[in-house]
Amino acid sequence: MSEQHQSLAWQYADSDLANGSAKVIRTLIDHGYEAYWVGGCVRDEYMGRKVSDMDITTSALPEVTSTIFPKVIPTGIKHGTVTVIENGQPFEVTTYRVESGYEDHRHPTQVTFVRDVEEDLRRRDFTMNAMALGIDGAWVDPFGGRSDVDLQMIRCVGDARVRFREDALRMVRCIRFASVFGFAIAKDTWKGMLEVRDTLSWIAMERIRTEMDKMLAGPDPLRGLELIKKSGLYSKMKVPFPYVTDNPTIISAIPVVDTVQLDIRWALLIHGCGISSSEADKLLREWTFSNRRREVIMGLLSFQEAWFEQARGIDLAADRLLWINLVLKHGTDTAEAWILMQEGIQAVSKCLCNGVSLEQVRQWLEAMHIRSLKDLKLTGSELLQALNRRGGPWMGKVLQHLLVKSAAGFLPNDRDILIEEAKQVIEREEQ
Incomplete structure (x- = not known):
């Protein structure tokens, strides 16, 4: 495997990335210092994987590196790291170092700069990450990283x-x-x-x-x-x-879902562990998920719970109305993601969604020409003006009634017809 890497031609790195990093290394060498590509980029090139970034290690002290290049960001200078900007691209350049005093089991309390690249590689985590590659194609692999990759x-x-x-x-x-x-x-x-x-x-x-x-x-x-x-x-x-496999079938569906649908995979994991949406909310917050991602996962779990608690598969009209209400509550994106989630589950279990086929719910979704209040041809202010009433909780209830009726196709999405329906709703409530 190693023979194909005895030259400067990077096969799995973007050419601009490879050329930019090579220029940084050559510049350091021209100033009398050692410099190598190191870590993940070297590993990935050897493995034939896409190289996404290229880190550099050097014998030059960070203060020296900062004087050699015109544009340098002192990203972690006390630990020996600066970011060199070359051709508009950032490259982390770190001085050979050894570390000690990991009081928090994460960050070293003391960093000592050294002159030997092998000493620097010795502090790294795994042999496959403790390799360096020179501008001349020479490997520095003192711990058998290539051999372990081969194994x-x-x-x-x-x-x-x-x-x-x-x-x-x-x-x-x-x-x-x-x-x-x-x-x-x-x-x-x-x-x-x-x-x-x-x-x-x-x-x-x-x-x-x-x-x-x-x-x-x-x-x-x-x-x-x-x-x-x-x-x-x-x-x-x-x-x-709380990793208790409550439903191994659900968990086994995770790899069926496309890798880009990470939050659907998380939803399957949480659901498969028997964690409810209310329990998941606290867990996701403590696990530092962003609000957006938390809302996506929570939406899927809530959608799942509501559907499997209420859908029966024996009354399609009632199930259709349930589907419409869930789409209106959680949004089209959640509904579409939920369908992908069910496709994964059905691929490993062959079961229907409480007796309703995915083809059926897809048809119901496509038939919904109105999917949110903004699609309704009647605004809140227009409703107040037409009914000559003051605002209050009643307005939200009436608008929601109109939204469901229109989304279900029971009521045309026409301003005058919507106003007439609203008047009838108010009259019925006041009787």
Whole structure:
């Protein structure tokens, strides 16, 4: 595998990215310093995976790097990292360093700059990430990273317990890599993880959730979930995930859903663990999901609960009205995502949605020419003027009545007809 990489031609990196980073390396070398590509970009190129960013390690001190290039951002200068802007692209350039004093099991309290690239590589997490590549195509691979990639093995650099104590997030990253790459975890690495897994409680949930996002969006999320469960890491997090497989069929549908539909995959995981929408709301907040993502997942769970509690499959007229009300409540995007969610479930279970086919609900959705109040040909102010009444709770109820009737096709979406219907609703209530 390595022979194809004995030149400067990057096969899996964008040419502008490769050329820009190469220019940074050449400039450092021309000024008398060592410089290499390092870490994930080197690993991904060797594996034949798309290279998305290119980090550089160098013997030059950060203050020196800052004087060599015209545009530099001091992103982490006390830890030796600056961001060099070359041809409009950012490149992280970090000085060779060793680290110590990880009191919070995440960040080093002391960073010491060194002159040897191998010393820098020694502090890194896994052998596949502890490789550097020179501008001349020469490899610096002191810990057998290429060999482990060939073996499809994730192995810590040195003592796994030390690596995981330094940064407890590495345990989740280990499982994420195993899941996404389809690699095995070396026995000593797995054993070390189990021995120090209690330290995971030090890690911020935002960082763990980011790793879980990458794992769930990968090609084999079920393997990652099984490893999270088998390792017990799910119960060691600052906010433990209540990973009890309540419905394995639902969880097995996760990889059926397209990888870009990450929040549908999350909804399936939460639903498959038997977590209700009300319980999920608190969990998602504590797991630092954004408001937008939380609303998407909560909408899917609420939609799921309402449909399976109320739909019967024996009265299609009643089920259609339920569907229309759910679409109006949660929105078209949620309804369409819910259908994708059911497609995943049906792919592994072959069951109908409480006796109603997906083809049927799709037809109902397509037939809804009105899907929100803004589609109604009657505004609140027009309603007040037409009825000569003051605003109040009644207005929202009447508008909702008109919306449902129009969306269901029971009432034309015509301003005059809507006003007449509103008058009749008011009269019936006042009788």
